[in-house]
Amino acid sequence: MASIKPRTLSGFMELLPAPQQQMERLMDVLRKTYASYGFTPLDTPVIEDAQILLAKGGGETEKQIYRFQKGDGDLALRFDLTVPLAKYVAMHYGELSFPFRRYQIGKVYRGERAQRGRFREFYQADIDVIGDGKLDILCEAEIPAIIYETFTALGLKRFCIRVNNRRLLSGFYEILGLSDKASDVLRTVDKLDKVGKDVVADILRDDVGLTDAQTQEILAFLSVEGGTDATLASLEKYVGKNETFDLGLSELKTVVRCLADFGVPADHFAVDLTIARGLDYYTGTVYETTLLDHPEIGSVCSGGRYDNLAEYYIDRPLPGVGISIGLTRLFYVLGEQGMLNDALVTAPADVLILPMTEDPGAAIRAAKLLRQAGLRAQLYTEQKKFKQKMSYADKLAIPYCVLLGEDELAAGKWSVKDMRSGEQQLLAPEDAVAAICAGISALDSGSVITEK
Amino acid sequence: MASIKPRTLSGFMELLPAPQQQMERLMDVLRKTYASYGFTPLDTPVIEDAQILLAKGGGETEKQIYRFQKGDGDLALRFDLTVPLAKYVAMHYGELSFPFRRYQIGKVYRGERAQRGRFREFYQADIDVIGDGKLDILCEAEIPAIIYETFTALGLKRFCIRVNNRRLLSGFYEILGLSDKASDVLRTVDKLDKVGKDVVADILRDDVGLTDAQTQEILAFLSVEGGTDATLASLEKYVGKNETFDLGLSELKTVVRCLADFGVPADHFAVDLTIARGLDYYTGTVYETTLLDHPEIGSVCSGGRYDNLAEYYIDRPLPGVGISIGLTRLFYVLGEQGMLNDALVTAPADVLILPMTEDPGAAIRAAKLLRQAGLRAQLYTEQKKFKQKMSYADKLAIPYCVLLGEDELAAGKWSVKDMRSGEQQLLAPEDAVAAICAGISALDSGSVITEK
Numbered sequence: 086m087a088s089i090k091p092r093t094l095s096g097f098m099e100l101l102p103a104p105q106q107q108m109e110r111l112m113d114v115l116r117k118t119y120a121s122y123g124f125t126p127l128d129t130p131v132i133e134d135a136q137i138l139l140a141k142g143g144g145e146t147e148k149q150i151y152r153f154q155k156g157d158g159d160l161a162l163r164f165d166l167t168v169p170l171a172k173y174v175a176m177h178y179g180e181l182s183f184p185f186r187r188y189q190i191g192k193v194y195r196g197e198r199a200q201r202g203r204f205r206e207f208y209q210a211d212i213d214v215i216g217d218g219k220l221d222i223l224c225e226a227e228i229p230a231i232i233y234e235t236f237t238a239l240g241l242k243r244f245c246i247r248v249n250n251r252r253l254l255s256g257f258y259e260i261l262g263l264s265d266k267a268s269d270v271l272r273t274v275d276k277l278d279k280v281g282k283d284v285v286a287d288i289l290r291d292d293v294g295l296t297d298a299q300t301q302e303i304l305a306f307l308s309v310e311g312g313t314d315a316t317l318a319s320l321e322k323y324v325g326k327n328e329t330f331d332l333g334l335s336e337l338k339t340v341v342r343c344l345a346d347f348g349v350p351a352d353h354f355a356v357d358l359t360i361a362r363g364l365d366y367y368t369g370t371v372y373e374t375t376l377l378d379h380p381e382i383g384s385v386c387s388g389g390r391y392d393n394l395a396e397y398y399i400d401r402p403l404p405g406v407g408i409s410i411g412l413t414r415l416f417y418v419l420g421e422q423g424m425l426n427d428a429l430v431t432a433p434a435d436v437l438i439l440p441m442t443e444d445p446g447a448a449i450r451a452a453k454l455l456r457q458a459g460l461r462a463q464l465y466t467e468q469k470k471f472k473q474k475m476s477y478a479d480k481l482a483i484p485y486c487v488l489l490g491e492d493e494l495a496a497g498k499w500s501v502k503d504m505r506s507g508e509q510q511l512l513a514p515e516d517a518v519a520a521i522c523a524g525i526s527a528l529d530s531g532s533v534i535t536e537k
Numbered sequence: 538m539a540s541i542k543p544r545t546l547s548g549f550m551e552l553l554p555a556p557q558q559q560m561e562r563l564m565d566v567l568r569k570t571y572a573s574y575g576f577t578p579l580d581t582p583v584i585e586d587a588q589i590l591l592a593k594g595g596g597e598t599e600k601q602i603y604r605f606q607k608g609d610g611d612l613a614l615r616f617d618l619t620v621p622l623a624k625y626v627a628m629h630y631g632e633l634s635f636p637f638r639r640y641q642i643g644k645v646y647r648g649e650r651a652q653r654g655r656f657r658e659f660y661q662a663d664i665d666v667i668g669d670g671k672l673d674i675l676c677e678a679e680i681p682a683i684i685y686e687t688f689t690a691l692g693l694k695r696f697c698i699r700v701n702n703r704r705l706l707s708g709f710y711e712i713l714g715l716s717d718k719a720s721d722v723l724r725t726v727d728k729l730d731k732v733g734k735d736v737v738a739d740i741l742r743d744d745v746g747l748t749d750a751q752t753q754e755i756l757a758f759l760s761v762e763g764g765t766d767a768t769l770a771s772l773e774k775y776v777g778k779n780e781t782f783d784l785g786l787s788e789l790k791t792v793v794r795c796l797a798d799f800g801v802p803a804d805h806f807a808v809d810l811t812i813a814r815g816l817d818y819y820t821g822t823v824y825e826t827t828l829l830d831h832p833e834i835g836s837v838c839s840g841g842r843y844d845n846l847a848e849y850y851i852d853r854p855l856p857g858v859g860i861s862i863g864l865t866r867l868f869y870v871l872g873e874q875g876m877l878n879d880a881l882v883t884a885p886a887d888v889l890i891l892p893m894t895e896d897p898g899a900a901i902r903a904a905k906l907l908r909q910a911g912l913r914a915q916l917y918t919e920q921k922k923f924k925q926k927m928s929y930a931d932k933l934a935i936p937y938c939v940l941l942g943e944d945e946l947a948a949g950k951w952s953v954k955d956m957r958s959g960e961q962q963l964l965a966p967e968d969a970v971a972a973i974c975a976g977i978s979a980l981d982s983g984s985v986i987t988e989k
Contacts, residue, residue, distance in 0.1 A: 093624070
């Protein structure tokens, strides 16, 4: 007697088989792309000592974290992949070579208020390059190339990698004599896209307490039209006034200059002086990536350069640069927008082999041949009517069936049914394998994401 | 100032980059092999409602489980992948097609006493085939083929898939009039390998309370020498006495008969009447897999046929058959035994590109060419002395370096250094790419596991 109603906790994504296949493909593209740039995969525990995860402390994190006792341990589930990386690098400092480049795709946990499209368990896909003491600007310049390759490999075309430099911002606010108000200004300016210029101006004047002149200067600084070149040109007038500003501008120019060599098209890139990201963590280049047709989603791949990865764990500056994709949310949004490519095979198998005689030997051997050709071949094992077997293949959207009855066995051939066209052919085994391979390879040639 | 000593909880595996690469390969082989048999990947939450995970109840599980409150939720971390599968199938019963074949490779949590080689967080790699109401014996017959393919693909040669049938055992004990003592007998007999015949005989007589005749009959039943055929022949004398026994024997014979068609060599297979597995869960064929040279490890891949996957969640019989590999422990043991193939590339990249001129443009473009050929190419980004750059490649065991200095740029060629042989060649880019591809493909041709 069933005694309990099965359910999955709210805020936890659990996919049916077909969308799970799409998710697997998406993760596979990320793994391959990250690996192709020399990032090594890491896998750290989901559970860590709570004291270690919370070394930095901080309000939101502490409220959202899953924390519990087990034995005499004060444990917690990781809420991001950056703190575990910091711990890992500090712990294994002597065993790693720097720059240390790692990717990690893993689940993280945040007990947020459950709401549509927000998850309490979700995948992050992170890459980071960690230096020992210093790290060249070339690392920061390479990041847009990796973002571009990643999203292109997924099938996206209409996206923009927006870049800014935190030194440039800090220097600019120092020039205006606003260093002590920089945090408030950055936080306000960050809302520019959402609330518009006038509201930002009001807040800067009324709440932050800037003069009209300062407010106008900031808005002018942020609002240059005409693309990357015009924006960079507009910054020249501040050169020579502040070392931090000059360094930031020089770094930004290096990042822009390398774009062409890295193969990032100009129309997929923009300098955006409004981007600030986290206030006290990033120190150099910062990145956001937006889908041109879906600005409401916000940034789908963000990150930046930081100076001290692991200051709570090791007395050694470990600068780095990294980006993160919130994979579960991205997948959810892509699904909502109908952007997941449904033409790709999401069936558990490429081909279903139906034994139609009592002895399944021939069917078993056929399955083996198909697997040797790299196909996913499922042997149909049940005693059912022919119609039910075909309906099974249909429901699962398995692209091909191989039927093996007395006639086929006598002729030494296979009947191959293309489930999409309904066409059925009697073929020699080697021809059947070749035909199915060609068909599957055509079906699977598309990308994970399609734009309408 | 570092304020906290970084550490990883005991009982949690956290690998350095090189062994992590080996672990990734191992998982990749499992994913590919399982998929090739038409199993679809699933990913269920790590956290579930504790009431649901513990629907079955039971002592050890309840003690070991990680259970905690969050908000008003009574939550727990999954302790295996079978209970989540049962929940999933019951919840999504109407949306799935049966037989439902899924694989899942995921972390599970058991707060066992920490000891060497025992893990509190560990990967299980499971496959299951679930039927709706019934499931053909052909599914049970296919499992040894999947085990054989999996371990062969990993590189193992010296292993044995041991098979038994629970109906056969039940029927046999019914014939002896021992149905009510079957549990005690099975538990005792399970120790035969460890404690030997005499001790088992003593326990059966003194503790379980069998007669001498019964004890002798059981030991004779279990101890037939001469392989699968001799064992099956020895069972014929019980035919016709008990229906359950006859059904079990007929199933066992079907499994054995299909082996040749499935391509499982006779010397990798044995009928072993001492195998019982869990007492109240499995009902038909049961499997264990042992490494011939490491019997002390115990079974590395086990499972069997069950009649009711999800009885606590749904009023519908869902019979199934499944096997599970304890991946983290297997990986640990293989490492201890020196059985992980160190000849495979475990570096983060196949090739490191060293720009030796101020402008990194040529190096960036070279890296792109190498990636287009499917290689993992890392651009070396730091301003360091040549010796330090080479030492970096050496430490990470990156197989190839491409050096691009003034001479190479002038000649339009690349200097390619094979880091194993020390040999350096000046090659046209297309020849360099081809040479590195060939080299990497040779280095990566071995299997994950090697036997000494």
